[in-house]
Amino acid sequence: MAAPGSPTPDRSDDLDRARDLDQSGVAAMFTQRLDEAFAALGCFNLAVFGKTGSGKSTLVNAIFGEQVAQTGVGQPVTKGLHYHRHPDGFLGLYDSEGFETGTSGDAILAGLRQLVAEHRTLPVDRQIHAAWYLVRWSDRRLEIPQESFITALDELGLPVIGILTQVPQRGGDIHPQIHPEAIEFADFIASRGLPLRPEGRMIPTNALADPFTGSEVFGLDHLLQATYQVVPEVATAALTAAQILDRERKRQAARRVIHQSVAVAAGVGATPIPFSDAALLVPTQVSMIARITAAYGLPAGRSKALATVASTVLTGGATMAGRYLVTSLIKFVPGGAIAGSAISGTVAATLTRAVGAAWMSVCEHAIDLEPGDRDAFLAGSGPRQLFTAAMKRSGTPDRR
Ligand SMILES: Nc1nc2c(ncn2[C@@H]2O[C@H](COP(=O)(O)OP(=O)(O)OP(=O)(O)O)[C@@H](O)[C@H]2O)c(=O)[nH]1
Ligand SMILES: [Mg+2]
Numbered sequence: 001m002a003a004p005g006s007p008t009p010d011r012s013d014d015l016d017r018a019r020d021l022d023q024s025g026v027a028a029m030f031t032q033r034l035d036e037a038f039a040a041l042g043c044f045n046l047a048v049f050g051k052t053g054s055g056k057s058t059l060v061n062a063i064f065g066e067q068v069a070q071t072g073v074g075q076p077v078t079k080g081l082h083y084h085r086h087p088d089g090f091l092g093l094y095d096s097e098g099f100e101t102g103t104s105g106d107a108i109l110a111g112l113r114q115l116v117a118e119h120r121t122l123p124v125d126r127q128i129h130a131a132w133y134l135v136r137w138s139d140r141r142l143e144i145p146q147e148s149f150i151t152a153l154d155e156l157g158l159p160v161i162g163i164l165t166q167v168p169q170r171g172g173d174i175h176p177q178i179h180p181e182a183i184e185f186a187d188f189i190a191s192r193g194l195p196l197r198p199e200g201r202m203i204p205t206n207a208l209a210d211p212f213t214g215s216e217v218f219g220l221d222h223l224l225q226a227t228y229q230v231v232p233e234v235a236t237a238a239l240t241a242a243q244i245l246d247r248e249r250k251r252q253a254a255r256r257v258i259h260q261s262v263a264v265a266a267g268v269g270a271t272p273i274p275f276s277d278a279a280l281l282v283p284t285q286v287s288m289i290a291r292i293t294a295a296y297g298l299p300a301g302r303s304k305a306l307a308t309v310a311s312t313v314l315t316g317g318a319t320m321a322g323r324y325l326v327t328s329l330i331k332f333v334p335g336g337a338i339a340g341s342a343i344s345g346t347v348a349a350t351l352t353r354a355v356g357a358a359w360m361s362v363c364e365h366a367i368d369l370e371p372g373d374r375d376a377f378l379a380g381s382g383p384r385q386l387f388t389a390a391m392k393r394s395g396t397p398d399r400r
Contacts, residue, residue: 018279026286027311033290036299038089040291042125044231044238047081047094047112049149050134055165055207058096059134062207062220065244067092068135072346078111088300091242094128105149116156129235130227134216135189135202137167137182154195154378159230160230161278162189162202163223168215169206177217178204197230221245241297250367251360253295258356262349269348278343283315288358296363300372305378309362313387314355329355329391358390 021029048056053132060068068084068091076082077094084093096108100109125167131153153160164186171177180205180295190201197214203226205219231239240249264284273280289310314329343351362383366374377383 012154017160018282021279021282021367023315026282026305026314028399029283029286030290030307031309033287034293034300034303037287037291037294040240041238041294042088042234043085043090043092043233044242045092045094045126045128046227047096047128047153048134049096049108049153050163050165051136051139054134054136056132056134058133059163059165059220059223060093060095062217063224063245064091064093064242069380076326078092078108078115080108080109081115086242088241090238090297098246107144109149109152112153113156116158124232124234128158129231131162132161132223132227133159133160134165135198135199137164137179137185137204140181140185147192147194150194150196159228159324160195161198161223161230162188162194162196163219164202164204165207165301167204167206167219168210168213169204169218170214170216172216178218183366196344198226227264235241237295241295246299247364248298254292254360254363257288257291257295258353258360261285261291261356262353265352266345266349269343269345272342272344273348274342282314282375285355286310288352288356289314292316292356292363296367298366299374299378300379302375302378309378309383310359312384313362314358354391354394357394358387362391 046060048060050056064086068086075083080096082095084095086092116128133146133150133153135146150160150162155311164182167182168175168179186202186204189196190199196202203219203223205223206215206217207220209215209217224243228236228239228249237253240246240253243249261265261284265281268280268284293310294300365382365386366377369377
């Protein structure tokens with residue numbers, strides 16, 4: 001029997017297994033592959049520091065969604081520092097709740113030093129990848145202990161991103177105007193020569209719109225991109241899944257998955273597959289849509305609902321033999337149905353690409369919904385309709 005992921009699969013074994021897949025078999029396979037896909041994402045670990053009320057929780061919610069904060073107080077890891085793990089495992093947050101400068105800062109640093117030392121022996125995805133240091137602009141001063149704290153974080157090997165929070169801004173995207181005193185404060189901090197990324201400056205932000213002052217949300221994307229710049233490669237996929245602001249990065253990650261799966265499918269079809277053996281493509285496609293789901297950071301906690309959706313779209317909603325799964329989709333592929341008795345590598349690739357793109361449209365829709373609405377969407381017929389519509393679009397040759 002071929003080892004999983006073997007480049008030269010034993011086709012007869014694979015085929016037997018694939019043929020045995022009915023809808024519940026596909027669902028079970030998806031659930032397993034989704035677990036593997038989330039595990040493969042690893043975990044992005046972020047430490048967030050700043051005085052109480054500086055806006056740590058608000059900022060984290062704005063960039064990663066509500067779920068981390070909802071996990072409550074989190075597990076104390078060292079004095080003044082709590083660890084929150086996102087329920088889906090791809091985001092870990094060290095939150096210095098109630099942190100003040102001076103003595104309590106020293107205590108946190110002592111604990112942190114030990115923590116970082118212990119983490120050195122752990123796999124990279126367990127280590128802390130970046131630190132955010134928040135200063136509320138209206139404090140208008142940076143105390144010496146705060147500067148020492150930033151320097152100490154840098155000496156621990158943590159890239160520190162400085163963030164000026166709750167900065168009033170008006171004028172929108174077209175004529176953005178940041179409060180001049182905040183700019184002055186940011187310039188002052190820059191003049192201190194602190195080891196802040198990028199360029200020794202603090203990033204001005206406002207994470208909550210304030211209708212009273214007319215102040216708008218800004219700076220969050222800048223902060224996110226600065227974070228990407230310092231995060232090691234190994235934690236990038238997890239950061240992409242965890243963040244909720246940069247949709248394009250999620251799309252790119254999903255497209256990379258599709259690209260790889262298309263290559264696998266083309267290989268499977270290199271020796272043309274008889275229609276009756278089309279089930280051979282199913283495991284590749286199940287893995288692909290599981291990995292796309294993880295790339296988008298759709299909640300693993302909803303894997304049951306997702307598995308039902310996945311098996312429904314890949315089987316056409318019927319409980320039937322595996323060979324039906326792919327042949328029912330083939331009709332959407334240009335040239336697929338007229339190819340005669342066999343599926344070529346090209347048709348296998350085109351079909352797989354279309355399935356990937358159609359699943360992306362389901363993920364894109366789901367991710368925009370509030371958690372409650374998302375559950376309802378996943379439980380209904382919406383995903384299948386979206387999927388089918390996307391398949392039909394890709395199956396229509398562009399005649400322009
Ligand atoms: N307008 C505006 N208000 C903010 C912003 N960030 C935080 N706030 C408000 O400031 C208060 C404190 O914010 P938190 O996010 O709870 O601060 P924290 O740093 O987590 O505080 P602790 O958990 O006590 O350490 C809350 O009332 C927020 O609504 C911001 O960017 N803009
Ligand atoms: Mg907080």
